[in-house]
Amino acid sequence: MARQSYLFSSESVSEGHPDKVCDRISDAVVDAFLTEMPEARVACETLATTNRVVIAGETRGPDSITPEKIEAIARDCIRDIGYEQDGFHWQTADVSIYLHAQSAHIAQGVDAAGNKDEGAGDQGIMFGYACRETPVLMPAPIHYSHEILKTLAKARKSGAEPTLGPDAKSQVTLRYENRMPVACSSIVLSTQHLDEAMTSDDVRAVVEPYIREVMPADWISEDTVWYVNPTGKFVIGGPDGDCGLTGRKIIVDTYGGAAPHGGGAFSGKDPTKVDRSAAYAGRYLAKNVVAADLAERCTIQLAYAIGVSQPLSVYVDTHGTGKIDDEAIETAIRKAMDLSPRGIREKLELNKPIYQRTAAYGHFGREPDADGGFSWEKTDLAEELSRLA
Template sequence: MARQNYIFTSESVSEGHPDKVCDRISDAVLDALLAEEPEARVACETFATTDRVVIGGEIGLTDKSRLREYMAGIEDIARDCIRDIGYEQEKFHWQTCEITNLLHEQSSHIAKGVDASGNKDEGAGDQGIMFGYACRETPELMPAPIHYAHQILKRLAEARKSGAEPLLGPDAKSQVSLRYENGAPVEVTQLVLSTQHIDESQTSDDIRAIVEPYIREVLPADWLTDRTEWWVNPTGTFVIGGPDGDAGLTGRKIIVDTYGGAAPHGGGAFSGKDPTKVDRSAAYAARYLAKNVVAAGLTERCTIQLSYAIGISRPLSIYVDTHGTGEVEPTAIEAAVAQVMDLTPRGIREHLQLNRPIYQRTAAYGHFGRAPEADGGFSWERTDLADALRAAI
């Protein structure tokens, strides 16, 4: 039997964290190409450090003659991202940082394996394993520690960008430790918040006075007790932040992006990858299915694993774990999910309508646990398969 009484911790990082700056730029490049051509191929990586951003990887359009035209706009895309995040520091400023674009055409060998041709259906863009997870700890069916770690930073970013808290900077990290009793979260035992600030004279106590009201807005009131330990800017001064303080790279925050360590991760990152890459699209599908399994009342917790081989359209395996909380056998759910959704790369893209410019918004505060949006953003968070799953069991 799974443990019922324990403490579990998850962390999040803000949109101004160096790695998240890179995720944002990579996904903005992806969105720009998908807006022009829904079948565009993109595998974009970004590196950021003091006064410098380097963008590399592969892109592809049906009309190859137009690639040069889009290459010319990459620098502006990166600067717009940095400006929106809020970087106007001496050594990392959206107007003055040097941007190097090393993007080039997609490998023809990879394209051959992925593209549909003749009797061959579209294949997976790579081999790999992808996991999806859902549980009843929050209304969003997400693990509570990562959900609230995200919400703290999102709320602080809103306050900073609205002008309500002008002394806060873009770079920040949060960490929430929750005590579970009888399997449910009941108390914050440790709360860590490190946020960049503008004034070197500000102390940790000064920063706590700024951020504590926003943190209390986000967390359930009875979870913060006189036993909760607060660690706000525990190193003291945090003025030098972002890529000037620490180098950033696309795809380094995969646990922050998913379930905060509460569920397995296959290893592949998401940002900068078009939806033919199953690292991204199949992870979204697995979350979508796991969330619908829980929403259907078939289990309290659900982990789903999918596996693929490059160039092969069908998933090689489907695995379901209900962690001893299921109303039906996991094998029955495995059969049902394969029945209600086409899990080929094309089937996933079409079912979730992933060939749209909806990815830049995923780059910070988690890819999961977000509300589905009118333009199709976060379509994998819908629970519209619950009835079909119940009927298929």
């Protein structure tokens, strides 16, 4: 029987974290290609270290996306994040680009041809998850970890808190009773600061009001333990302090460890790559299952083979909270949505330049945008699933 009372923690990292700088640049490159050619293929990896950015990978798209344009995209990303320090500056960082054509052997498996439908861009397993712990149907620890950093980033960029730097990490530990969060056991916040004279106590005085603004008031008490910049000074941040890579924060990007992960990263990949599109489909379906009141919690696994159109398996686990059998939900899901790569892309309108905004603060639990961004967060399939189930 599942435990009813326990502590659970999740972390988030800010847009200025070295890995997230790389995710942002890689997704901005994807957006640039999709803007010019919605069916473009992109697999873009970025590495960032002291005053150096390296962009590599495979693409298939228009010649208008030149190395010079990609360099400008990278610099714009770094500037928007806020890096203007000696060891990492949007103007002076060396940007090297090593993008080449997509392998023809991969393309032949993915492209539609004759009677063959478009296949998956790779093999792999992807998971979607939803639960009733928060209004956005996300696990509470990762949701509030993201919200803390989003709020601090907004205060920094608005000029309200000019002493804060772009690089930051948060971690929230919640106490659960009857499998629902009821209190905050501890809060960890490490943030770069630009004033070298600031102590940990000084930083806490700046950030604590914003954290309290985000967290449910009755969850924080005198028993809540605070760790703000626990190592002391944090002036050297971003890629100057720690090398960054695309795709290294996959748990931050998803459910904070509250649900399984298939292992594939999202950023830098066009939506023919099922690591990205099928994970979005899994979240969309799981969220709609919960929104339809078919379950309180739902995990969905999808599995694909490279070049094969339909998923090899669809698995549903409602963790004992389902109002109907899990097998019946599986059947309803297959009827409600075409889970081929093309079917997913068309249903969720994924061939749009909507990915740069996903690069920080999680791909899930966000509000759908009018232009199609975060379409996988809609609950427009709930009524159909209820009818089919």
